[in-house]
Amino acid sequence: MKIIKLDAIDSTNTYLRQLSMEEKLPDFTIVTAALQTAGKGQMGTKWNAEKGKNLTFSVFKKIFCLENEEAFYMSMATSLAIYNALKHFQVPKLAIKWPNDILSENQKICGILIENVIQNSKMTAAIIGIGLNVNQTVFKVGLNASSLKKSTGVHFDLDEVMFEIAKQLKKYSHLITERSFELLKNEYESLLFRKDKPSTFKMPNGKLFMGFIQGVSEDGKLNILLEDDIMTAFDLKEIKLMY
Template sequence: MKTIKLDAIDSTNTYLRQLSTQENVDDFTIVIAASQTAGKGQMGTKWEAEKGKNLTFSVFKKISCLETDEGFYISMATSLAIYNALKHFHIPKLAIKWPNDILSENQKICGILIENVIQNSKMTAAIIGIGLNVNQTNFEVGLNASSLKKIIGTHFDLDEVLFQITEQLQKYSHLITERAFEELKTAYESLLFRKDKPSTFRNTNGELFMGFIQGIAEDGKLNVLLEDEIVVAFDLKEIKLMY
């Protein structure tokens, strides 16, 4: 496993993508930065993190066994890997908020952004970007964010946390290679935040509605049971869970 450590970079995902166009990048190459000036979040948002206090890194994972419409299994495997790595450190009340945020005590501690590498209409690799709040304790008001240190009061060694995550990523990547999709899906759905609980959502028109999270469709969409007893599959752009 090759690790590239940088002091500051715009985005570790962008760095790895550019590197992959210039040379043959080894499987499980990790790029980690003490600071990101333009860290990426879902839907074009920015990931903010204090320099040197958190983990902001990307992993290059070669993948040739998935079709382009099966990419959400990478997201499932990554979420499960981080969940289990954090269980090792006894972080309480962990849950996965669809599609791939990790929560503790209902607060966001980790975000994941996965960018697939497609060549000749085939998936050849995935760039897995991970932002984990570790030792930062001050967050912008209204973010509903927390960190490992803020939750349990312990200062963490960043290298030790990174090691646990990469160990779990390697473990769960084998399930992708083996196409053990049902195992991944069952495990992922069992940890979904607010599964089978009455929840409020907002649609693209800004309208609020009630529903129950049922699970995940094969393409990664969120299955929601609506008040009229109809299950509808929503894409990330179509719905926002308001808690």
């Protein structure tokens, strides 16, 4: 496992993707930064974190066993890896908020952004970006965020947490290599935030509707049972889960 430590960078994902185009990288190459000035989040959002207090890193993972339409299994594996790493550190009341946010006590502590590397129309690798709030305790007003320290009262060693995540990521990536998709999907769905509970969702036009999260489709859409007992699959761009 090759680790590149940077003091500051715009985005570890961007840096690692560029590096992968310039040289042949070993599997599980990690780029970590004390400060990320333009960290990427889902749907073009930014990940903001105080310098030196949190983990902002990206992992280069070679993938030759997934079809393009199976890419969400990498997201499931990453979510499960982080969930179990945090469970190891006794972080309380963990859940996975679809598609791949990690919550503690209903507050976001980790965001994941996976960018696939496609060559000749075939997926060959993934750049796995992880932003984890570790020792930061003050967040912007209105931001539903927490950290490992806020949840546990413990000050964590950043490298120790990162190595545990990498260890778990290797474990769950092995399930992808074995194509143990059903095992991955069942474990992921069992940990979904608000699964089988009446939940409110918001559409891009502002319209609200109620439904029950049942799980995910093979391509990562959220399966919701609507009031009229119709199961509908929604993409990330189509709905937002409200608290």
